Amino acid sequence: MIKIALLLFIVLTVNAYLTWFERKVVALMQSRVGPHRVGPHGLLQPAADGLKFLFKEDVMPGGVDKFVYLLAPFLALTLALASLAVIPFGPNPLPFKFFGHQIDLWITNPDIGLLVLFSITALGVYGVALAGWASNSKYPLLGGLRSSAQMVSYELSMTMSVVGVLLMANSFSLTDIISRQDSSRWGLLSWNIFTLHGGFPQIVGFLCFFISAIAETNRVPFDLPEAESELVAGFHTEYSSFKFAMFFIAEYTSMITVSSLCAILFFGGWNSPFPATPFWQFAHYIPSLILIPFGLWIIYDGVKYETIFGKLILPGIGTAITALGAVLIIFPAVNEYIQGPFWLLSKIFFFLFFYVWARGTLPRLRYDQLMNIGWKLLLPVSIANVIITAGFVLFRGAP
Amino acid sequence: MNPALIVFFVLAALSVIGALSLILQKHPIHSALSLIVVMVSLAGLYLSMGAEFVAAVQIIVYGGAIMVLFVFVIMLLNAGEEEHTDFSKLAKFGGLPLALALTGLLAAAMIHHAGSVPNPANPDALASTSSISMMLFSTFVYPFELTSFLILIAIMGALVLAQREKT
Numbered sequence: 001m002i003k004i005a006l007l008l009f010i011v012l013t014v015n016a017y018l019t020w021f022e023r024k025v026v027a028l029m030q031s032r033v034g035p036h037r038v039g040p041h042g043l044l045q046p047a048a049d050g051l052k053f054l055f056k057e058d059v060m061p062g063g064v065d066k067f068v069y070l071l072a073p074f075l076a077l078t079l080a081l082a083s084l085a086v087i088p089f090g091p092n093p094l095p096f097k098f099f100g101h102q103i104d105l106w107i108t109n110p111d112i113g114l115l116v117l118f119s120i121t122a123l124g125v126y127g128v129a130l131a132g133w134a135s136n137s138k139y140p141l142l143g144g145l146r147s148s149a150q151m152v153s154y155e156l157s158m159t160m161s162v163v164g165v166l167l168m169a170n171s172f173s174l175t176d177i178i179s180r181q182d183s184s185r186w187g188l189l190s191w192n193i194f195t196l197h198g199g200f201p202q203i204v205g206f207l208c209f210f211i212s213a214i215a216e217t218n219r220v221p222f223d224l225p226e227a228e229s230e231l232v233a234g235f236h237t238e239y240s241s242f243k244f245a246m247f248f249i250a251e252y253t254s255m256i257t258v259s260s261l262c263a264i265l266f267f268g269g270w271n272s273p274f275p276a277t278p279f280w281q282f283a284h285y286i287p288s289l290i291l292i293p294f295g296l297w298i299i300y301d302g303v304k305y306e307t308i309f310g311k312l313i314l315p316g317i318g319t320a321i322t323a324l325g326a327v328l329i330i331f332p333a334v335n336e337y338i339q340g341p342f343w344l345l346s347k348i349f350f351f352l353f354f355y356v357w358a359r360g361t362l363p364r365l366r367y368d369q370l371m372n373i374g375w376k377l378l379l380p381v382s383i384a385n386v387i388i389t390a391g392f393v394l395f396r397g398a399p
Numbered sequence: 400m401n402p403a404l405i406v407f408f409v410l411a412a413l414s415v416i417g418a419l420s421l422i423l424q425k426h427p428i429h430s431a432l433s434l435i436v437v438m439v440s441l442a443g444l445y446l447s448m449g450a451e452f453v454a455a456v457q458i459i460v461y462g463g464a465i466m467v468l469f470v471f472v473i474m475l476l477n478a479g480e481e482e483h484t485d486f487s488k489l490a491k492f493g494g495l496p497l498a499l500a501l502t503g504l505l506a507a508a509m510i511h512h513a514g515s516v517p518n519p520a521n522p523d524a525l526a527s528t529s530s531i532s533m534m535l536f537s538t539f540v541y542p543f544e545l546t547s548f549l550i551l552i553a554i555m556g557a558l559v560l561a562q563r564e565k566t
Contacts, residue, residue, distance in 0.1 A: 068428065112528070115455035119442075122463025126435070129467065133428060133474045141474065148471045152464060159459075172528060 016046035029360040040310030068134035073246035076127025080250040135238035143234030154215040157378035161208035164389035168199035178269030188273035221362040259351035270340035295322030413440040
């Protein structure tokens with residue numbers, strides 16, 4: 001229970017700062033400053049946005065189907081958050097007992113973890129489709145129709161593209177899939193995307209999966225359900241106040257889920273990219289090597305910041321980050337312990353950055369292009385990937 | 400009363416209520432939503448029997464793909480509320496006795512064979528995905544392949560119908 005509450009709190013905070021991160025990165029890509037008025041570097045912008053969502057008037061348009069209209073955002077948000085329950089964040093349980101319980105770094109770890117995720121994704125369409133239908137308005141209806149067609153089409157190629165990984169791991173359990181990519185000997189060459197051991201490199205599978213997953217989460221360049229130039233705001237046009245925020249949080253949460261799935265299925269999960277030989281021992285200090293300079297840079301940046309508030313708060317944050325890095329060097333046991341979560345979180349962060357990157361660079365697809373890519377490119381390619389991988393697994397003997 | 404039994408009764412009640420609401424709702428979307436409730440609670444029942452794979456597939460295929468198509472078609476046709484009509488003569492006079500007879504028959508069969516029904520809590524029967532696939536591709540390979548032929552024929556039939564309308 002405590003774990004669920006804690007994970008919810010962390011994910012919702014990360015969601016809020018993901019919006020800040022996205023706006024900052026897109027702004028840098030377009031030579032703008034991005035949010036910078038609320039707090040130093042706009043760091044309090046997410047809090048301001050959240051408060052604004054809470055205090056805005058909650059408008060319910062006339063003629064809506066009240067039950068379905070209210071159900072849709074709840075469905076979208078709960079399903080998006082529920083999918084986080086099966087994602088494992090680290091290999092070892094917490095090193096100390098908590099009220100006499102061993103605490104694992106996941107909420108639940110069913111044998112069919114991946115199938116649970118896919119069944120939650122399969123139901124996730126309803127939030128968007130029903131929102132579009134229940135709003136009793138043209139643009140949301142079009143957005144809802146588009147999204148249900150798009151999500152049904154891309155779900156096929158998304159599911160097919162992971163079959164290769166499943167064949168190689170011989171299991172649906174996410175922890176089994178990760179432990180199969182154990183990198184202690186060959187480093188990142190044993191990740192599913194590169195490995196030749198007992199299978200076939202899943203690079204094609206990964207590309208199919210990631211493209212379909214972006215389409216499943218309705219993000220640019222597949223954000224046709226909410227194409228603002230044609231459909232105002234698509235399926236959530238008629239939603240205001242916190243009901244709109246619920247769709248927003250759902251979208252960002254599913255971004256996190258997809259990023260962690262990419263990291264787990266294809267990029268070795270919590271396995272480090274370096275082998276566990278003595279030569280590569282220094283790789284264990286990479287978390288500190290990143291944290292300490294980053295913290296020092298924040299202190300330096302904070303000292304010369306314009307506002308008094310920024311001068312106080314930024315060096316504070318910087319000191320905390322530097323201290324964290326120092327703690328990791330001083331206590332090797334702690335450092336060993338955070339290796340797994342550190343690598344998994346870095347990979348997740350990379351894919352989140354990729355989402356933002358794609359948003360900053362790619363134009364939206366046309367609708368017929370979207371359908372063509374889904375049915376005529378991704379689906380056949382992912383099926384071919386399954387057949388080739390199955391052949392290799394058969395040829396080399398099951399793992 | 401053990402927890403498994405409570406879970407069973409909650410899910411069973413949910414699926415029955417969902418099925419009733421499917422018939423009684425006036426709007427097609429509400430009926431479709433009720434059907435989704437039925438599908439998901441059935442998946443829960445399968446899960447409580449230890450058939451994890453079947454439960455997940457039930458949600459992915461029925462709850463997800465098929466019901467999304469239903470909702471999609473209802474949205475596309477913009478179907479409005481239906482009007483309740485009187486029962487047809489056949490349903491009025493033949494339906495109720497037949498339904499009662501069927502219920503009686505099923506109940507009698509269940510009571511008669513109560514001992515020989517396999518225990519649903521037996522985890523080895525359907526639990527693992529590999530045992531299901533072994534069964535599908537060895538014992539039940541002909542029914543399995545015949546079913547896929549049936550689906551293929553249905554797809555081809557749909558294509559032919561769609562093409563005929565175009566020309």
